[in-house]
Amino acid sequence: MALVPSTSTATLVQSRKIKSFHHRQANAINCASYSRKASPFTEKHSVERYEREVWLYKDQSEQPFSSFPPSDQQSVRDYDIASQLPELKKLLRVLSEKRRSENGFDKRGPGNVFLVGTGPGDPELLTLKALRVMESADLVLYDRLVSNDVLNLVGPNARLLYVGKTAGYHSRTQEEIHELLLSFAEAGATVVRLKGGDPLVFGRGGEEVDFLQQQGIDVKVIPGITAPSGIAAELGIPLTHRGVANSVRFLTGHSRKGGTDPLYVAENAADPDSTLVVYMGLSTLPSLAARLMHHGLPQDTPAAAIERGTTPQQRIVFAELHDLADKILSDQLVSPTLIIIGKVVALSPLWPNVVKETSTLVESR
Numbered sequence: 001m002a003l004v005p006s007t008s009t010a011t012l013v014q015s016r017k018i019k020s021f022h023h024r025q026a027n028a029i030n031c032a033s034y035s036r037k038a039s040p041f042t043e044k045h046s047v048e049r050y051e052r053e054v055w056l057y058k059d060q061s062e063q064p065f066s067s068f069p070p071s072d073q074q075s076v077r078d079y080d081i082a083s084q085l086p087e088l089k090k091l092l093r094v095l096s097e098k099r100r101s102e103n104g105f106d107k108r109g110p111g112n113v114f115l116v117g118t119g120p121g122d123p124e125l126l127t128l129k130a131l132r133v134m135e136s137a138d139l140v141l142y143d144r145l146v147s148n149d150v151l152n153l154v155g156p157n158a159r160l161l162y163v164g165k166t167a168g169y170h171s172r173t174q175e176e177i178h179e180l181l182l183s184f185a186e187a188g189a190t191v192v193r194l195k196g197g198d199p200l201v202f203g204r205g206g207e208e209v210d211f212l213q214q215q216g217i218d219v220k221v222i223p224g225i226t227a228p229s230g231i232a233a234e235l236g237i238p239l240t241h242r243g244v245a246n247s248v249r250f251l252t253g254h255s256r257k258g259g260t261d262p263l264y265v266a267e268n269a270a271d272p273d274s275t276l277v278v279y280m281g282l283s284t285l286p287s288l289a290a291r292l293m294h295h296g297l298p299q300d301t302p303a304a305a306i307e308r309g310t311t312p313q314q315r316i317v318f319a320e321l322h323d324l325a326d327k328i329l330s331d332q333l334v335s336p337t338l339i340i341i342g343k344v345v346a347l348s349p350l351w352p353n354v355v356k357e358t359s360t361l362v363e364s365r
Helices: 007-014 023-028 047-056 073-103 128-135 175-186 205-214 227-235 287-296 321-330 343-347
Strands: 112-117 137-140 159-162 190-195 220-224 247-252 274-279 302-307 316-322 336-343
Touching: 007 073, 073 175, 073 274, 112 128, 112 175, 112 274, 128 190, 128 220, 137 175, 175 190, 175 205, 190 205, 205 220, 227 336, 274 287, 287 321, 302 321, 302 343, 316 321, 321 336
Parallel strands: 112 190, 112 220, 137 159, 137 190, 247 274
Antiparallel strands: 274 336, 302 316, 302 336
16 A cells, blocks of 8 residues: 555645644643534544654644645544644555564564454443553554543554544544554554444444454454443343343444434344434434334333443433434533443342433533
């Protein structure tokens, strides 16, 4: 793979004057211009990101960029990639030379790629295996839902590269992520791909594994505690319970084409003896809830929406199904928010405290 900017990207970089700031002035970064609401996990322009990724944003004066002049999202993304390319190419050369000096040219072989689940947010929910791999990485590609507390556990010699996605803004396409993983693995690097939750549960980990294996790259998946398990445990909600729920079903709130219309699963999912867990479902919940009730799920089915689950910023809304969307809107919950629907929700010790205000679990324990 040739890591070279496109013509449009190169033109964009040349046509704009870049303001730089000294690394010690990072606390002056204004994140509000990038997003209306700060990410509950790793904000793309956070101080923490610059502290660990300063190697990526350097001009000829060895000073990192402080702002991204383009205002539209596609231009921001193109500019971001172009500004990183020189350092990415340099890192590839360094890794190649290191591998050659250690093993000799003839003995060089591809490195390893690890897909690592970081759990729902609490760094103490990481597995020992995940921690060991993170400490030995050469390069770490991480998503938006990987918290700064988790990134702080990455080995000090590893390079960090943000490849996260949020609604309306993808820092890199999935194809570019594939090529980055391949390029650095071919250079002999130990590449760690950090994903929130579990890599193989709505994390597109299967696509990355398939692509790399087709290229002859050794890929290992280190599972993480997926969000429903970690968050339900925090709330005291058993996802299955004898006599209450005999199955659990994970749904994505997004269709592949986006929009506010959920996938056409409501008819089969409207089972009062099952627990429904909805990932990424804030925008589609009103439609999904209406369909579930239309197909027979009682409107008083207990439900919960949990923002930033297992982190100190966790917020929770409990409600019956017919009221849940309105209460989420009233309390202004933002992504990432997990939704749990089913009779098991009422088994939580917090369920009797169904109030209009948002409750914070970490403050109540």
